[in-house]
Amino acid sequence: MKFFKILTFVLCIVFFSCKKNTLVEVVDVPSVPIEAVEVEGGSSKVSEVKANEGSFKMIGLAYEYKDLEPYFDAATTEIHYSRHHLGYVNNLNKLIIDKKYEVMSLSDIFRNLNASDTDIRNNAGGYYNHNFFWENISPKGGAEPEGDIMGAIIRDFGSFDAFRSQFVTISAQYFGSGWSWLISDKTGKLRIITTPNNDNPLMRTLNINGIPLLNLDLWEHAYYLKFQNKRREYANTFFSIINWKNVSKKYDEIPNKIEIKVIDSAVSLGSDSLVKPKKEVITVKKPEITPKKVEVKTEEKPKPEDKKEVPEKKYPGKEEESEFE
Numbered sequence: 001m002k003f004f005k006i007l008t009f010v011l012c013i014v015f016f017s018c019k020k021n022t023l024v025e026v027v028d029v030p031s032v033p034i035e036a037v038e039v040e041g042g043s044s045k046v047s048e049v050k051a052n053e054g055s056f057k058m059i060g061l062a063y064e065y066k067d068l069e070p071y072f073d074a075a076t077t078e079i080h081y082s083r084h085h086l087g088y089v090n091n092l093n094k095l096i097i098d099k100k101y102e103v104m105s106l107s108d109i110f111r112n113l114n115a116s117d118t119d120i121r122n123n124a125g126g127y128y129n130h131n132f133f134w135e136n137i138s139p140k141g142g143a144e145p146e147g148d149i150m151g152a153i154i155r156d157f158g159s160f161d162a163f164r165s166q167f168v169t170i171s172a173q174y175f176g177s178g179w180s181w182l183i184s185d186k187t188g189k190l191r192i193i194t195t196p197n198n199d200n201p202l203m204r205t206l207n208i209n210g211i212p213l214l215n216l217d218l219w220e221h222a223y224y225l226k227f228q229n230k231r232r233e234y235a236n237t238f239f240s241i242i243n244w245k246n247v248s249k250k251y252d253e254i255p256n257k258i259e260i261k262v263i264d265s266a267v268s269l270g271s272d273s274l275v276k277p278k279k280e281v282i283t284v285k286k287p288e289i290t291p292k293k294v295e296v297k298t299e300e301k302p303k304p305e306d307k308k309e310v311p312e313k314k315y316p317g318k319e320e321e322s323e324f325e
């Protein structure tokens with residue numbers, strides 16, 4: 001009996017000893033007030049993104065990253081511009097050091113590239129294509145184009161809606177990473193094409209011979225954060241921010257022509273971006289629109305039902321295409 005009393009006493013000591021330790025541990029954990037922690041992100045400004053020393057520079061954007069919302073999200077735009085785009089120009093500057101390309105303009109680089117110049121091709125293309133992409137979108141963009149380019153779109157695609165539908169579908173269905181483009185081909189006809197990786201219509205190796213007017217980045221880094229795998233939605237959203245004024249200006253600078261000998265005019269990246277930009281004469285033959293002659297008798301006023309009107313249609317439709325050949 002005495003033994004059980006002693007055992008009970010010992011067990012009680014052990015129990016309270018353990019309980020005490022547990023309480024001490026709980027009490028000793030400090031209660032730290034949770035403070036708001038500001039996560040850095042979206043911190044860089046467009047103007048702060050600078051290329052390393054070299055032939056080519058970042059030419060900036062006409063808007064801040066957040067300005068493209070709700071269409072393109074600020075995080076994607078920032079990563080896209082300040083990392084991917086910046087990476088291409090820095091790589092390019094490094095790759096061309098002490099090479100023949102170091103003193104060339106971008107258009108000359110594209111003309112002289114060999115198929116084996118893969119690194120320079122990828123990074124020069126990435127640099128040019130992104131510059132072209134950024135300047136053709138705007139927070140104030142969207143709607144439909146006006147002027148000659150609208151006439152050309154109607155002439156070559158039937159309607160703006162038909163063009164948009166084709167552009168979105170081609171962009172959505174393209175396999176892998178690349179770019180979709182609206183170009184003016186060597187006959188002056190507008191076409192939608194795609195190029196793999198960072199290739200573009202200015203590269204002689206592609207043998208496309210077209211002047212780019214509009215492009216869309218089909219790499220996942222351009223849309224995956226917001227659109228995931230819905231590239232069609234991304235391409236459709238793109239039409240809400242296309243800077244048609246800029247696209248139209250590009251088109252006006254390259255009026256319909258029979259033969260395109262030089263494509264430098266398409267490389268309008270700003271004075272800082274090109275080294276010794278080369279200007280050459282473009283052979284231009286713009287089709288002339290000759291209004292139909294209408295005979296009006298002077299002896300007597302024509303009756304209203306006899307009156308004929310001079311057609312004022314500025315752009316030829318498909319049905320009038322033969323008049324401009």
Ligand SMILES: [Fe+2]
Nearest residue numbers: 084217219222
């Ligand atoms: Fe990109």
